[in-house]
Amino acid sequence: MPVRYIRVNPVADLFAPAVRAFGNIAVVGAVTPPAANPPPDLLTVGAPVAFTDPGEARRRAPGDLGRAIALCFSQSPGPTVVTGVRVDAATPNWDAALTALETADVQIVCLANTPLNAAAATATGAIRKLADHVVSVSTTGTDGAERIGVAMLAAGATDPTIVAGALASDRMVYVAHKSDEDVAAAVAGTIAGYEPHISMLLKQVNVSSAAFTPAEIQAVNGSETFSSGPAGAGVNWLVDPPLFPGQGIYLGEGYTGNPGGKKYVDITRTVDNLSFLLKATLIRSIGNLRISRSGLRALIAQMEAVLDPQVRQEVIEGYDVTVPILALLDKPPATLTASELQQINDAQNQRVVEVLAAVDYAGAVHRIAITLKFE
Numbered sequence: 001m002p003v004r005y006i007r008v009n010p011v012a013d014l015f016a017p018a019v020r021a022f023g024n025i026a027v028v029g030a031v032t033p034p035a036a037n038p039p040p041d042l043l044t045v046g047a048p049v050a051f052t053d054p055g056e057a058r059r060r061a062p063g064d065l066g067r068a069i070a071l072c073f074s075q076s077p078g079p080t081v082v083t084g085v086r087v088d089a090a091t092p093n094w095d096a097a098l099t100a101l102e103t104a105d106v107q108i109v110c111l112a113n114t115p116l117n118a119a120a121a122t123a124t125g126a127i128r129k130l131a132d133h134v135v136s137v138s139t140t141g142t143d144g145a146e147r148i149g150v151a152m153l154a155a156g157a158t159d160p161t162i163v164a165g166a167l168a169s170d171r172m173v174y175v176a177h178k179s180d181e182d183v184a185a186a187v188a189g190t191i192a193g194y195e196p197h198i199s200m201l202l203k204q205v206n207v208s209s210a211a212f213t214p215a216e217i218q219a220v221n222g223s224e225t226f227s228s229g230p231a232g233a234g235v236n237w238l239v240d241p242p243l244f245p246g247q248g249i250y251l252g253e254g255y256t257g258n259p260g261g262k263k264y265v266d267i268t269r270t271v272d273n274l275s276f277l278l279k280a281t282l283i284r285s286i287g288n289l290r291i292s293r294s295g296l297r298a299l300i301a302q303m304e305a306v307l308d309p310q311v312r313q314e315v316i317e318g319y320d321v322t323v324p325i326l327a328l329l330d331k332p333p334a335t336l337t338a339s340e341l342q343q344i345n346d347a348q349n350q351r352v353v354e355v356l357a358a359v360d361y362a363g364a365v366h367r368i369a370i371t372l373k374f375e
Contacts, residue, residue: 018280023192025082028097029112030089032063043086050083068112068185077193098133110184115154127151134171146272152184158219160233172257176237179209196269197315199364200254209238232259277306296326317360
């Protein structure tokens with residue numbers, strides 16, 4: 001070995017924790033090929049294609065689909081990847097196109113230039129199929145495939161009662177507007193640009209839309225009082241607040257389609273993200289950790305390793321992890337009742353451990369009520 005005054009022996013043992021993308025979009029829609037010289041690599045029906053360039057999307061998917069993908073990319077911040085799936089323009093098979101996306105790495109899905117109207121809301125309608133898709137894949141699909149859907153009402157529509165039945169899902173986002181553009185795609189692009197725990201209230205949407213009157217907004221949102229929180233009927237709206245300098249279009253609220261469930265979009269997205277992180281961490285414990293005091297404490301430590309950074313990043317305020325069977329294992333064996341012994345035996349024989357994780361999620365301020373007192 002030659003003389004080296006400073007000796008360094010680098011040891012590379014890097015660990016890459018699993019992470020979940022939060023802003024990958026999928027758009028399903030029709031293509032209108034040009035009559036003369038259509039591109040040779042035009043999208044084929046039912047085949048998902050990922051785009052990172054809006055110009056390429058317009059070229060390979062001219063028409064509604066290409067315009068919608070380009071509108072997703074035009075948001076700031078916006079997505080980095082948008083997957084397009086073509087449907088037949090005359091007889092669109094929404095089921096087949098959405099099924100092709102079931103295992104795709106997407107978190108937000110919308111239909112190109114397809115408003116929610118009476119026809120689209122029926123059991124065989126396009127938006128109803130979108131709602132069924134995001135609910136089905138999120139609840140019974142592959143781990144990590146949880147997603148939300150975005151749909152727009154018909155231009156100028158202000159009646160939120162169209163969002164009913166299966167459409168009233170906390171995995172759907174609905175937007176009222178007065179625009180000739182594909183607002184669903186624009187809002188999907190806006191949501192994709194923000195981390196899951198960020199409220200979508202008053203986030204800018206790069207789209208043109210005429211203003212709603214106060215009465216129309218009240219029809220969409222419902223009535224609020226001075227000290228009440230947001231009302232909401234499951235439909236958002238676009239607004240140009242005079243309090244913001246200049247002009248711009250913003251989301252008037254951050255509601256999901258289910259006012260009685262997870263009312264805000266950021267709640268659904270944060271739960272999806274935390275669920276993925278916990279699953280991705282704990283999967284290595286399956287088949288290795290034992291149902292013993294040391295094994296269950298190691299399990300809790302792995303969950304803390306996921307949740308502590310979320311607290312530091314102010315995604316959540318705090319958490320509490322409880323493993324009921326561990327409390328029994330910690331007791332002196334002589335003090336265990338017959339029922340407690342049976343619970344331990346059941347857990348060890350069935351090889352299932354129940355874990356309770358309570359997370360404190362504060363959420364953003366959506367209303368401020370100020371009383372100015374002059375004397």
